[in-house]
Amino acid sequence: MAEVVLKGIEKVYPNGFKAVHGIDLHIKDGEFMVLVGPSGCAKSTTLRMIAGLEEITGGEIWIGDKCVNTLPPKHRGIAMVFQNYALYPHMTAYENMAFGLKYQKTPKDEIDTRIKEAAEKLEITDLLDRKPKEMSGGQRQRIAVGRAIVRKPEVFLFDEPLSNLDAKLRVALRVEIKQLHNQLKQEGSTATMVYVTHDQVEAMTMGDRICVLDYGRIMQVDTPLNLYHKPKNKFVATFIGAPAMNIMEATLFKDEDRVCIKLNEDILYLNEKMADKVKDHIGEKVYFGIRPEDIKLSSSDEEHRKNVVTGIVEVVEQMGNEEIIYFRIKDRQYIARQEPNMRGLTLGEMEKFYIDMDKCHIFDYETESNISI
Ligand SMILES: Nc1ncnc2c1ncn2[C@@H]1O[C@H](COP(=O)(O)OP(=O)(O)OP(=O)(O)O)[C@@H](O)[C@H]1O
Ligand SMILES: [Mg+2]
Secondary structure, X not given: OOOEEEEEEEEEOOOOOEEEXXXXXXXXXXXXXXXXXXXXXXXXXXXXXXXXXXXXOEEEEEEOOEEOOOOOHHHOOEEEEOOOOOXXXXXXXXXXXXXXHHHOOOOHHHHHHXXXXXXXXXXXXXXOOOOHHHOOHHXXXXXXXXXXXXXXXXXXXXXXXXXXXXXXXXXXXXXXXXXXHHHHHHOOOOOEEEEEEOOHHHHHHHOOEEEEEEOOEEEEEEXXXXXXXXXXXXXXXXXXXXXXXXXXXXXXXXXOOEEEEEEXXXXXXXXXXXXXXXHHHOOOEEEEEEOHHHEEEOOXXXXXXXXXXXXXXXXXXXXXXXXXXXXXXXXXXXXXXXXXXOOOOOOOOEEEEEEOHHHOEEEEOOOOEEOOO
């Protein structure tokens, strides 16, 4: 068993700065858990505390059935992969991968077998004789992952391993790491992985579950789809998804017997289920949230429809498979995302946009928690 359990973890740095404010997180055996959040939210601090590279000032960390609070890194059964590879420059790839094992006095044949197996998995067999400076960034990072694999750790810890690589390579390697996780699991090896990134796309595509952090606190822990469709608060709603969810200040009110919100001159009606959820907030100021793909240019024959807003088209980005329309209502810009429309848009013209109210989110103005789920 190699689950990782964080119980009320806190970190106060020697200068008195409190970076982590009581994190509770249960990472299951074999799970791929991603820690994501903006710069400075304490992703690395949290990971380094799991690794034992950073002292814990409060709480407990359990790996498997051991509380590891005072255990040095080498006895925790972990292997870490860093953003900057951290390979020894004077050693070949092979020697880099062998180094930790030699230190543990693993027999030579065993080391050789493990390195060859890992090299095959990562397709780096041809690189084993090269030194780091003779390799590209992507190749170096494969070696660094290989060095982690040969140690057969119970838990892999990754701190932004792909952020030094160009966009294309990043995508390729993120697929490889995910495949490696599946492969190790199928082989029956323990493959609990904790992966830190600030990139929400990486988080969404790689994580079995994702832990979203902000200022050293957990905002939500959930599967990628739940984070996307049921964000617990405004922070998660706007952090996950690109382009980001449109958020606007609005007031909930009742128009005859329907709950609605007013956006400039236009009125948007909540469906019955959502109206029921937010009924205690009628008359209050709230945040209204709607994802770009849930706003569509309204064609003329739909003009009688409800839930339509009027805005001025400012920018249209053509992506080929979709187009992103930036439009303005009064002093705010909104983003719509849809299949390319053939009629062509004129910048500066007024257009009507249909809002799919079944997909909207309502957030409490004070607590910013989602009151519509
Ligand atoms: N040694 C230190 N002493 C004091 N404060 C620190 C120290 N190391 C980090 N911090 C602070 O703790 C907070 C969390 O830092 P951390 O490096 O964990 O963030 P992060 O989420 O990994 O950010 P990034 O995405 O930029 O890598 C930051 O505000 C940082 O300035
Ligand atoms: Mg970091």
